[in-house]
Amino acid sequence: MYRVALASRPTGAPEAANFSYENAPIPTPGDGEVLVRVHYMSLDPYMRGRMDDAKSYAAPVPIGGTMEAGGVGEVLASNSPHFAPGDFAFGMFGWTTHGVQPANMLRKIDPTQMPITTALGVLGMPGFTGWYGLTELGRPKAGETLVVAAATGPVGSMVGQVARLAGLRTVGIAGGADKCRLATETFGFDACLDHRAYPDAKSLRADLREACPDGVDIYFENVGGKVLEAVMPVMNPHGRIPICGMISWYNAGGLGAGARDAGLTAPGLWRNILVNFLSVNGFIISNHFDRYPAFLTEVAPKVASGELRYIEDIAEGLENAPTAFMSMLGGGNMGKQIVKVI
Numbered sequence: 001m002y003r004v005a006l007a008s009r010p011t012g013a014p015e016a017a018n019f020s021y022e023n024a025p026i027p028t029p030g031d032g033e034v035l036v037r038v039h040y041m042s043l044d045p046y047m048r049g050r051m052d053d054a055k056s057y058a059a060p061v062p063i064g065g066t067m068e069a070g071g072v073g074e075v076l077a078s079n080s081p082h083f084a085p086g087d088f089a090f091g092m093f094g095w096t097t098h099g100v101q102p103a104n105m106l107r108k109i110d111p112t113q114m115p116i117t118t119a120l121g122v123l124g125m126p127g128f129t130g131w132y133g134l135t136e137l138g139r140p141k142a143g144e145t146l147v148v149a150a151a152t153g154p155v156g157s158m159v160g161q162v163a164r165l166a167g168l169r170t171v172g173i174a175g176g177a178d179k180c181r182l183a184t185e186t187f188g189f190d191a192c193l194d195h196r197a198y199p200d201a202k203s204l205r206a207d208l209r210e211a212c213p214d215g216v217d218i219y220f221e222n223v224g225g226k227v228l229e230a231v232m233p234v235m236n237p238h239g240r241i242p243i244c245g246m247i248s249w250y251n252a253g254g255l256g257a258g259a260r261d262a263g264l265t266a267p268g269l270w271r272n273i274l275v276n277f278l279s280v281n282g283f284i285i286s287n288h289f290d291r292y293p294a295f296l297t298e299v300a301p302k303v304a305s306g307e308l309r310y311i312e313d314i315a316e317g318l319e320n321a322p323t324a325f326m327s328m329l330g331g332g333n334m335g336k337q338i339v340k341v342i
């Protein structure tokens with residue numbers, strides 16, 4: 001087997017030198033454990049955080065440790081009555097060709113129901129994140145307006161589609177004309193703005209006001225940065241902001257030069273929350289997996305019927321995982337970023 005390890009911690013954007021490739025013997029499962037051959041592995045923005053040695057909601061990957069990831073694959077050997085060779089399972093195996101996990105940390109996947117890759121995206125952690133954040137914290141109501149950035153990714157596309165089905169006007173923000181076309185044509189957003197086409201938050205805000213003539217009731221926060229600066233002054237009273245992620249700042253950075261003029265200093269932001277009675281809720285989806293069965297019950301049939309759409313971007317080969325990961329952080333992915341391990 002081989003695995004991709006963290007060779008060094010990045011300063012700013014990760015580089016190829018931050019990763020190393022290690023050969024290792026295939027691990028043997030202990031009592032109650034299961035050995036899985038990973039077929040597909042997920043690449044997610046949170047992995048950037050695990051590369052830093054900073055205090056966070058999860059421990060960092062140690063230097064020399066296997067990069068963290070969820071994956072789906074076939075059971076090769078099992079010391080648990082709950083899994084047999086030939087079964088398919090999802091687990092946190094890491095950036096590796098083979099992984100051993102306790103059976104109670106695995107979720108059985110039925111490959112005859114849906115493609116197994118969906119367990120990493122639309123029906124996995126990211127899709128669940130979009131559904132949970134929107135329905136529980138966004139509290140959508142028909143006739144309202146929702147804005148979400150990274151609109152064609154697995155979180156944003158779920159948010160937009162669930163909101164549309166609930167009767168909201170949905171405005172996506174995405175990087176580039178192709179992604180904006182995908183947002184409106186495939187994911188049914190009423191409008192999409194290409195954040196790369198705007199030099200600053202002010203110009204983005206002007207078009208956002210046009211795209212949201214009744215203001216913004218839910219800003220599902222995926223990115224921070226220029227998009228946050230543009231949206232904040234357009235929020236309606238009693239608006240909701242589920243804070244899901246802030247990818248524009250994962251490699252460091254802060255509010256742009258125009259933020260002060262727009263009143264987006266810390267006092268300005270707090271005042272905006274106060275006078276508009278905004279509900280701002282951060283959440284980490286791993287704390288809410290008790291709701292995962294409800295998500296699957298509601299969403300899986302809609303994915304199976306095509307009512308809810310999804311797009312996957314599959315890189316070939318574990319050796320290409322670092323390149324695909326670095327590209328995804330900068331918006332190079334078209335849909336859920338996955339790596340085909342075999």
Ligand code: NDP
Pocket residue numbers: 044045046125126129149150151152153154155156173174175176179195222223225227243244245246247248249283284285286328329330331332333335336337
């Ligand atoms: P995506 O597959 O959408 O990939 C990330 C996307 O972020 C890129 O494709 C790019 O899209 C966008 N992006 C990158 N840099 C910028 C920037 N400077 N400004 C605006 N957009 C940028 O990711 P996911 O759907 O997996 O995740 C979306 C967000 O949700 C992330 O912030 C992630 O960390 C967060 N998340 C949070 C969870 C939680 O528990 N709170 C769980 C899962 C995800 P584009 O080219 O369209 O700009």
